[in-house]
Amino acid sequence: MSFDGLYIGNEQLLIPGFSGFEEMRTMNEFSSLRLYANYDDADLHQVSAITFASAEPAQQGIGFPVWNLLGLVHAYGGVWYELYYTIGTVPASGNSDKTMVFVGQPGTMQFYVPGLVAIDGIHQTNDQGEVEVYVRANGDNAAEVHQVTIGGSRPNREIPAGATDLGIIHPWGNWQYVYATDTIVPAA
Known part of the structure; x- marks a missing residue:
């Protein structure tokens, strides 16, 4: 499963049966990304909320989400930054x-x-x-x-x-x- 045109900010993807990312590609100089996600089609009703951050959040440890390094993203002006993601549960409400x-x-x-x-x-x-x-x-x-x-x-x-x-x-x-x-x- 691939997702395209993801711009990092307060992005969140809802992926059924999510089991990890296979690959990430920077598509242009404006940090547009293409992500290739793996999923388990036997576990589709377990939906994961994947949240992204352009820097590792300072709050780490017990009671805070675990942030995983996905890779480097090339941004406008030749700047590179690390992209992190965390896996959470889907909020019960409030999503538009x-x-x-x-x-x-x-x-x-x-x-x-x-x-x-x-x-x-x-x-x-x-x-x-x-x-x-x-x-x-x-x-x-x-x-x-x-x-x-x-x-x-x-x-x-x-x-x-x-x-x-x-x-x-x-x-x-x-x-x-x-x-x-x-x-x-x-x-x-």
Whole structure:
């Protein structure tokens, strides 16, 4: 599962079945990040709230969260800083809608979103047909985990019943219709 366009500040990701980060890449000089997270699909209803900090918090020890070093981030002006994260539980309330960006190619994309509100759109990022899928979620509904699959059809618009039409992309100059299916994952 990959997340794109993360800018470090008061960012928090809600990741079902989170088991660790595989990789982090700095995408531009403005500290935009792409994170690759590992998850256990047998434990999807255990949602973790991952919070990030651009410096190791001074408060450490018993009663304080454990901060883990994720790596170095290259920022504007050639500055590098260390990025830390901590794993917490999802707050019971007080979360407003948050946007997450998932990256991949239609037909090979499947991801899990706790508290899915809507898929707000897609954006093609290169000639190979890679897309960014903008997903809105609300932490108040984190116990309801959605499995989202992004598919594509060409040359004709063949969208399965119940799927959401996300628009058209043009990998290598060929038009492709993109759609999303959404299934609520039953509690184990």
